[in-house]
Amino acid sequence: MAVPAPADVGTACSDVADTRVCWGPGPTDVRRVERAGRAQSERGWRCAGQGKDQRCEDRRFASDAFTCNDARCTQRHPRMPDDGEWECADLDGVVVCRGWAQAAGVVKAPPDLGWYCGARAGTEHERVCVDLAPDRPPHEPWNCSFQHESEAAPRLCQRGGAGPLGRECAGGCPFGSVCAADRCLPLEPAPGCWIDKDCGAGKKCAHGSCREVPR
Amino acid sequence: MKRGLPLALLAACSSSPTEPSVHVVVRAEVGSQLSLAQSQIEPTSALVGMRSAADQIDLQIRAGTPTVSVKTPGACPLEIAVADAPAKATVKPWLSVAGGDLAQIGFDTPFSVTLTPGCREALTAKVEWKQTGGEPIELITENNGFVVRGRTRPLDAAVPWGIVPLSPRTRGEVELTATSAGHTLKVRVSAAARASGLPSLALSQRVLLGGTGWRVKDHAKGGKAEITQHGALGAFQPDARGRWVLADGDGRELSLVVGTHADTLLDCGRSDCHAGAAGAAQGTRMTQVFERGLRGQIPRYDVACALPCHTAGEPGLPDGGFTQVARELGLSGHFATGPEAWNELPRPLRRLGGVTCTACHGPGAIPEPAARWAVLRSDVCATCHDAPPRYGHVQAWSATRMAKADRDERARKTEGCRGCHTTAGFLAKIGVRKDAGPPTPDLQLGIGCAACHAPHGEHLDRALLRARPAGKLPDSASVSRVCIECHAATTTLLFEHDAPGAHAAVPKGCVGCHAGEAGRGKNHGFQIDRARCGRGCHAEGVPKADASIPQRIEAALSKLGLKHDAAQPLHARELGKVADPKRRRALELLQLLAGDPAAASHHAKRARALLGEAEGLLGIE
Numbered sequence: 001m002a003v004p005a006p007a008d009v010g011t012a013c014s015d016v017a018d019t020r021v022c023w024g025p026g027p028t029d030v031r032r033v034e035r036a037g038r039a040q041s042e043r044g045w046r047c048a049g050q051g052k053d054q055r056c057e058d059r060r061f062a063s064d065a066f067t068c069n070d071a072r073c074t075q076r077h078p079r080m081p082d083d084g085e086w087e088c089a090d091l092d093g094v095v096v097c098r099g100w101a102q103a104a105g106v107v108k109a110p111p112d113l114g115w116y117c118g119a120r121a122g123t124e125h126e127r128v129c130v131d132l133a134p135d136r137p138p139h140e141p142w143n144c145s146f147q148h149e150s151e152a153a154p155r156l157c158q159r160g161g162a163g164p165l166g167r168e169c170a171g172g173c174p175f176g177s178v179c180a181a182d183r184c185l186p187l188e189p190a191p192g193c194w195i196d197k198d199c200g201a202g203k204k205c206a207h208g209s210c211r212e213v214p215r
Numbered sequence: 216m217k218r219g220l221p222l223a224l225l226a227a228c229s230s231s232p233t234e235p236s237v238h239v240v241v242r243a244e245v246g247s248q249l250s251l252a253q254s255q256i257e258p259t260s261a262l263v264g265m266r267s268a269a270d271q272i273d274l275q276i277r278a279g280t281p282t283v284s285v286k287t288p289g290a291c292p293l294e295i296a297v298a299d300a301p302a303k304a305t306v307k308p309w310l311s312v313a314g315g316d317l318a319q320i321g322f323d324t325p326f327s328v329t330l331t332p333g334c335r336e337a338l339t340a341k342v343e344w345k346q347t348g349g350e351p352i353e354l355i356t357e358n359n360g361f362v363v364r365g366r367t368r369p370l371d372a373a374v375p376w377g378i379v380p381l382s383p384r385t386r387g388e389v390e391l392t393a394t395s396a397g398h399t400l401k402v403r404v405s406a407a408a409r410a411s412g413l414p415s416l417a418l419s420q421r422v423l424l425g426g427t428g429w430r431v432k433d434h435a436k437g438g439k440a441e442i443t444q445h446g447a448l449g450a451f452q453p454d455a456r457g458r459w460v461l462a463d464g465d466g467r468e469l470s471l472v473v474g475t476h477a478d479t480l481l482d483c484g485r486s487d488c489h490a491g492a493a494g495a496a497q498g499t500r501m502t503q504v505f506e507r508g509l510r511g512q513i514p515r516y517d518v519a520c521a522l523p524c525h526t527a528g529e530p531g532l533p534d535g536g537f538t539q540v541a542r543e544l545g546l547s548g549h550f551a552t553g554p555e556a557w558n559e560l561p562r563p564l565r566r567l568g569g570v571t572c573t574a575c576h577g578p579g580a581i582p583e584p585a586a587r588w589a590v591l592r593s594d595v596c597a598t599c600h601d602a603p604p605r606y607g608h609v610q611a612w613s614a615t616r617m618a619k620a621d622r623d624e625r626a627r628k629t630e631g632c633r634g635c636h637t638t639a640g641f642l643a644k645i646g647v648r649k650d651a652g653p654p655t656p657d658l659q660l661g662i663g664c665a666a667c668h669a670p671h672g673e674h675l676d677r678a679l680l681r682a683r684p685a686g687k688l689p690d691s692a693s694v695s696r697v698c699i700e701c702h703a704a705t706t707t708l709l710f711e712h713d714a715p716g717a718h719a720a721v722p723k724g725c726v727g728c729h730a731g732e733a734g735r736g737k738n739h740g741f742q743i744d745r746a747r748c749g750r751g752c753h754a755e756g757v758p759k760a761d762a763s764i765p766q767r768i769e770a771a772l773s774k775l776g777l778k779h780d781a782a783q784p785l786h787a788r789e790l791g792k793v794a795d796p797k798r799r800r801a802l803e804l805l806q807l808l809a810g811d812p813a814a815a816s817h818h819a820k821r822a823r824a825l826l827g828e829a830e831g832l833l834g835i836e
Contacts, residue, residue: 062561064544076543077563085482101482104493105572107506109558109565125486 013050017166033181074153093164118191176206291334307333318531348390380412380594382601415577417534424449428464472579475535492671501570593663608736635701692724704810716818
């Protein structure tokens, strides 16, 4: 459904965990940071776009709920960028996926809402997609990962860890993020890498995007 | 199991903690025939306002009310938890069966189905049972109909060595329908899971094994399953993914790959793999049928009934199929239909929604090279297309000579014969794939579905008939071009001369007359549809074929020292070289005529002319 976000400014905006972030034209230019507040749904809302074009949908439409005990939560059918084949990793609460094939014998459907996608550098057919606000169990912090070899629970979250990007800056922010308004925030995504080697000299892959390594 | 529609009340609720009341909308599902105007709301003190119509009630409920109950005659009460945000509505079905359908319970095995009433009102109503599908079985009801007992039928299917293929027709499935106070509940009871015969199995899919002395030679990692006996047959139900090796009493091995539908990669269409095949399959009705059904593009599409054949997996089994994943996602048997229904289906279900790669090839992913021939067996298609009366394709085909084309051992083994007597040989002959037939020469598969239908190749129409070059057949007969690859004598008689006969102009060519019986799939018997002939050119009756032609062919052959022998047709004999050019030409003509047993019907005038020429060459008056 359409959920206009009139306070958005800058060239691009996104939810980052439970924070609303807008970037300016500069690579590290963060224009707006505040908590994303919306009407409740049982599993929360997932949004894409900005300003008057923002659209949101209930998270339960594209993935199943986490099954939790005290220490860990698992998800049997995690969210993916589209119906094709993907391999994903959770880095600082940002999900980065590498796609290598469309799903054979499956009628095409629109891609999942809210991913930033691009061609993977140095490959013919592969793509990289980034999700800055992935499904996560409630009551942070959780340290989540993907276990593609596990048919029982491809996504596993264990209690603990520093928390996802969008967290407070105390303790420092990881490479590929900046501290703004006392929160660690990713730079505006420009997806194109899966590993550092994809980025060439002087750059490293951070959250799916090639970033200059500070000298 | 299909839940009865009247039980499904929908609740569309909205709430806001800032308002003193909560607005709740309750709707009866389309087709439920419930009258919500007669509903009672409890507790009445919770109501601020109410507006009701036949199929909808709008309730304004006092904030702070924990739960409200909507009682409608003929349905179990709808309980609304108002305190939750958003409000949640639950309704128990009038009747239900714990565990749902009864799957793979065994052949000739007793069973019972016990119904659970959803509420007190349902308990007091009588339940009537009726068998609504499958071969008839005897049913005994008890406890006012809340228990029904029966026995599955004995196995009635061919038992080859290895996995016994089972279709909906041969797996002993029955559909039972319970009716109570206008509510219906369907329960399917099956003796066994369907099996295509492919050594690619779903986790938990039990297969029967032809042969004796079966044992598990190598277990998949973590697997503990062993062979059990099911009557005279072995039975195997894998409990772990991966590769298993079974061996029979003679040490002959059967290698199986086990997986689940949901966890099998669908990257078959990668550019370096099967891009062409995947691309061709993408636009077919098999791929699209479920999507079209969900979008409302197929009239009277019953999603619940379509699941076993229009999605991957076997309902009732934990095989990673559509119904299992739907359960894991919290979606029950009810799926909304409409233009956006497909797009709104969760990704894991879209990947299983259709006759997918794994639906035919099995969820065990890439088979061993030695096992790849198996996908050519018609048993693969039979897992859905052998369910008469709805799908009569395989049953009708089974009665044809094409199904028995390789019953002669020489036809299976001789290279020159395989091209028209075996499916693998035929596909090699027309350049589709290498001739890799079954390694077991006693296995008879005939000219099966895959010879004439091309789900992965260039095809002509929604039936996926294999497209072939035009050759001598006109465009109006393009669907029959695949026939003439083997029925060459008929083609020559009908088309390859200056004066083609009237039958050459029949729309659709061969199948224009060989249209089989009326009924879905029954055309695969390919009998002459005499009624159709009568509606067309032969309104005055179909003339009898010239009976003298076969006799004259027989007489001419005897002049050459040859005799007609149905068990050893002329085209299969080594006739040696005939030195005399007149006798050689006569033999060619007679071979052509004898190659079409219906030459006298297909083109009598031409047959007579050729026969006259042969007789002249042989000096027959």
